[in-house]
Every structure is written in C-alpha cells, then in structure tokens.
C-alpha cells in the first residue's frame with residue numbers, strides 16, 4: 001500500500017503575505033525553524049513561495065530588495081493530500097527543491113511537505 | 129538489498145572557509161543552487177556548516193555579523209559513504225535538517241547528501 005502525502009506532511013504551516021518585508025520573512029523563517037514560507041495574497045490564496053535561499057539571494061545582490069513579492073518564486077510546485085509520496089518525492093528531486101506546499105481544491109495552503117519528512121518513511125512503523 | 133548513501137549522494141560539493149564573509153557564503157549558495165555549505169578550516173577539515181537558514185538569521189538580527197564563523201553551526205551531523213540510506217534519512221528527520229556532509233576517516237568532506245536526493249530512491253531504477 002502506497003503512503004500518501006497526508007501521512008507525513010506537517011499541518012502546522014507558517015505563511016506570509018506578499019506585501020510584507022524581507023526582514024519579516026527572515027524572522028518568521030527563524031521562529032518557525034523552517035526554510036520555506038508559502039506566500040498568500042489578500043484572499044488567502046497561494047501566490048508564491050519565499051525561502052531562506054531567496055533571503056540569501058537578497059543579501060548577495062547589492063540592490064537590497066525589500067518586499068517578499070520582489071524575491072519570491074511565483075510558479076509554485078505543490079502537492080495534494082492524496083498524492084502518493086513517491087510522486088511528491090520525485091517532484092522535489094527533479095526540481096531540486098526541498099519542500100512542497102500542500103494545497104486544497106481552492107488553492108489554499110493547508111499543510112507543507114518537507115524533503116526531510118521523508119525520513120519518517122524509514123522509521124519502524126514510521127509514517128502511520 | 130539496502131541502498132547506501134554513496135548511491136544517491138552528490139559528489140560535487142561547494143565548501144567555504146570559516147574566516148570568509150557572510151556575503152561570500154550567500155554568493156556561493158546561490159551559484160551552487162544549494163542551501164548548505166560545509167565549512168572547512170585551514171587544513172581542509174570539516175569544522176562546521178553554514179546554510180541559507182543561518183544567512184536569514186544574520187538578516188533578521190540587527191547586530192549584522194560578518195564572518196561565516198560567527199553564524200555557522202559547529203556540531204555537524206554527518207554521514208558516511210557506506211551508511212544505509214534509511215539511517216541517514218532518519219538522522220535528517222530527527223534533527224530537522226535537510227542535508228548531511230559526507231565525510232571520510234580523516235573528517236574531510238567528500239560529498240553531500242540532501243534530503244531532496246531521497247527522491248532518487250523512488251525513481252524506476254533510481255538510485256543505481
């Protein structure tokens with residue numbers, strides 16, 4: 001029986017709005033002990049993702065961008081609660097990314113799957 | 129037959145010296161399209177790891193630290209080429225980290241294993 005995303009995803013998701021500052025994003029990433037923040041628009045729909053990689057990009061480039069919407073990735077690769085975990089894992093490896101926001105039918109972000117959560121598959125009785 | 133770390137690790141590792149600047153680290157992370165840089169001392173031994181998470185930490189905190197050695201993590205969780213992949217995967221999940229430097233008997237960094245590389249395990253004929 002194939003394990004589904006919902007069995008190892010994390011339902012506690014820290015998100016951010018696209019018009020917030022990059023320093024707000026950095027603080028949320030630290031507090032959430034995570035590298036990934038799904039970005040929501042005014043209606044709460046997923047419009048992008050901003051990661052510690054994007055914060056590092058803002059640090060490395062001299063024209064200090066200030067808003068999340070200036071550095072976020074808009075074309076988000078996502079997953080669904082009932083997607084088999086092997087498909088989700090291959091998506092992350094193929095795109096060289098380490099997390100997928102989990103969305104519902106209305107494109108609202110309801111959870112997040114980190115590549116490091118894949119370790120749960122290997123625990124005795126792990127993902128159940 | 130259990131898959132070993134050496135079958136899915138990445139032998140191309142970008143590293144940095146502990147006395148370099150944080151902006152050098154940010155530039156190397158971007159160029160290497162990675163979130164993790166093993167940190168080496170003068171003799172080329174692994175002395176820490178600096179990630180995009182640590183760069184974000186430097187951005188979020190007002191006392192702008194400047195050197196890699198000021199923000200890096202010194203107690204590095206590592207793996208070996210012949211460690212079974214399930215052990216390595218569980219280490220990453222347990223410590224909530226998404227990469228492990230692969231070291232040899234002299235504690236030199238010879239490769240890196242990313243949590244997102246675990247996707248190779250699920251490809252038809254993937255890890256071979």
Ligand SMILES: C[S@@+](CC[C@H](N)C(=O)[O-])C[C@H]1O[C@@H](n2cnc3c(N)ncnc32)[C@H](O)[C@@H]1O
Nearest residue numbers: 053073075076077096097098099100161162163
């Ligand atoms: C291509 S990855 C490279 C760094 C590293 N390999 C990693 O796993 O994050 C970094 C970029 O991917 C983007 N990214 C991360 N997760 C994403 C996702 N689920 N969908 C689209 N882009 C994503 C980030 O916004 C960032 O600009």
Ligand SMILES: C[S@@+](CC[C@H](N)C(=O)[O-])C[C@H]1O[C@@H](n2cnc3c(N)ncnc32)[C@H](O)[C@@H]1O
Nearest residue numbers: 033034035179181201204205224225226227228
């Ligand atoms: C605890 S993680 C939290 C963020 C996110 N969960 C992740 O996977 O990176 C961030 C911290 O872990 C540290 N770190 C990353 N890889 C590490 C490793 N292999 N050994 C020790 N510390 C590591 C980084 O230096 C950073 O300060």
